[in-house]
Amino acid sequence: MSRTAQANITTGWMFLERVMMGTVTSVPCCIFFLINVTMLFTLRSKAVFRESSRYILLYNLLVADTMQMALSQLMYLLALCKTRLSYPVCALLVMLANFTNEISPLTLVVMSLERYVAVCQPLRHATIITITNTALAIIVVWAISSLNVLVRVLLLLDFPFESLGTLQMKDFCGTLVLFLGPMSDDYDKAYTCFVFVSATVVITCTYIGVMVAARSASTDKASARKARNTLLLHLVQLGLSLLSTIHNSVIGAISKIVTRPILVIILNTLYVFLIMLPRCLSSLIYGLRDKTIRPVFLYHLCCGLRLKAEVSP
Numbered sequence: 001m002s003r004t005a006q007a008n009i010t011t012g013w014m015f016l017e018r019v020m021m022g023t024v025t026s027v028p029c030c031i032f033f034l035i036n037v038t039m040l041f042t043l044r045s046k047a048v049f050r051e052s053s054r055y056i057l058l059y060n061l062l063v064a065d066t067m068q069m070a071l072s073q074l075m076y077l078l079a080l081c082k083t084r085l086s087y088p089v090c091a092l093l094v095m096l097a098n099f100t101n102e103i104s105p106l107t108l109v110v111m112s113l114e115r116y117v118a119v120c121q122p123l124r125h126a127t128i129i130t131i132t133n134t135a136l137a138i139i140v141v142w143a144i145s146s147l148n149v150l151v152r153v154l155l156l157l158d159f160p161f162e163s164l165g166t167l168q169m170k171d172f173c174g175t176l177v178l179f180l181g182p183m184s185d186d187y188d189k190a191y192t193c194f195v196f197v198s199a200t201v202v203i204t205c206t207y208i209g210v211m212v213a214a215r216s217a218s219t220d221k222a223s224a225r226k227a228r229n230t231l232l233l234h235l236v237q238l239g240l241s242l243l244s245t246i247h248n249s250v251i252g253a254i255s256k257i258v259t260r261p262i263l264v265i266i267l268n269t270l271y272v273f274l275i276m277l278p279r280c281l282s283s284l285i286y287g288l289r290d291k292t293i294r295p296v297f298l299y300h301l302c303c304g305l306r307l308k309a310e311v312s313p
Contacts, residue, residue, distance in 0.1 A: 021080055021264065021268060022077060022080055024268050024272075025073065025076060025268055025271055025272060025276070026073065026077070028272050028276055028277075029069065029073045029276050032069060032276050032277065032279060032280035033066065033069060033070065035280050035283045035284065035287070035301070036062055036065065036066040036069065036279070036280055036283050037066065038283075038297065038300050038301045039062055039282075039283040039286070039287055039293075039297060040059065040062050040063065040066065041300060042287075042293060042296050042297045042300050043055055043058065043059045043062070043293075044059070045296060045300070046296065048292065049292075049293070051131065053114060053129045053130070053131060053133075053134040054111070054114060054115075055293075056131070056134050056135075056138070057107060057110055057111045057114060057134060057137075057138070058111070058282065058286055060103070060107055060138050060141070061103075061104060061107040061108070061111070061282055062282055062283060064100045064101075064103035064104055064107065065100075065104060065278075065279040065280070065282060066279065067096070067100040068097060068100040068101050068104070068279055069275075069276060069279040069280070071093060071096055071097045071100065072097065072275050072276070072279075073276075074093070075093055075094075075097065075173055075174065076271065078172070078173060079172040079173065079174065082172070083172075083173075084168065084169050084170070084171070084172065084173075085169055085173045086167045086168055086169065087167045087168075087169055088167065089173075090169060090173035090174075091153075091156060093173060094173065094174070094175050095149050095152060095153060097175070098148070098149060098152065098175070099145050099146065099148075099149045100145075101241075101244070102144070102145040102148055102195065103141055103142065103145050104237075104241050105195055105196060105199045105238055105241055106141040106144060106145065106195070106199070107138075107141055108199060108203065108234045108237060108238055108241075109198075109199050109202045109203065110137045110138075110141065111234065112202060112203045112206045112207075112231055112234050113202070113206060114129050114134075115206065115210070115227045115230055115231060116206040116209050116210060116227075117129055118223070118227065119209075119210050119213050119214075119223055119224050119227045120209055120210065120213045122223075148191060151187065151191075152184070152187070152188075155183050155184045155187060156184065175188075192242075196238065196241075196242050199238055200235070200238060203231060203234050203235055203238065204235070206231055207228065207231040207232065207235070210224055210227050210228050210231060211228060214228065233285055236281075237278065237281055237282065240274065240277075240278035240281065241278060243274050243278075244274050244275050244278060254266055283297075287301075
């Protein structure tokens, strides 16, 4: 067999592999994206959701998760197609991804505090957890995330790009590629550690507070049990978010001990379960557990599927 024929066969296999990898990740991503969009539409469909602090916080969480999901899949497909971007374009995508990624754990903290007040101080809940205070909390969350992005940009601008000769990247766009100096890497590790340790401490303390309150005779046992389960789920969500931040490091370690075909399977599996699924978890949790949301959410979701079936030839 000639070298040209071998090259054509190799190119064909590489193209087929990319198509399969893109399909394996894009199909779950589209399903998760549909679920999130349906939940976002559900939360804006009724006044009871638009005027409740709990559901406003959930809406904020889902907006960030949905944006993160879309950005992650876009960057994944760009890398899969071996598309090399310029440093400014890649930096914009990475900073947007970091911005939305940091909103999730901070919003989970605010949601946990809201549940703590609802159970431990039910008489003051209406005066503490108001729409105005909720909006202020969301603004603070977005401001902290924006400040984090600003610091990252300043660290990035400090790098002497003129020494590179060109702004065209030699590698695929990703967070690790933009760690052009040791300060960027150190700051990323320090900030991530601070955010997740702080969030874990706050959620754990609220969980303990709810557990203590549940033993009080004056506390609604059913509400305390639901709040306790919700806080446990928030801890799970926080853990999955933390795993998503160390996804690249895990892949780097695994790549040293397995063959390429096995690495491809592991990479796609971890991507779907550590990057995509956690971004849809809030929709599934509240869409199926919350008795107020569940009928409306399922109605809109099934209506969309039925409409699609009717339109299809």
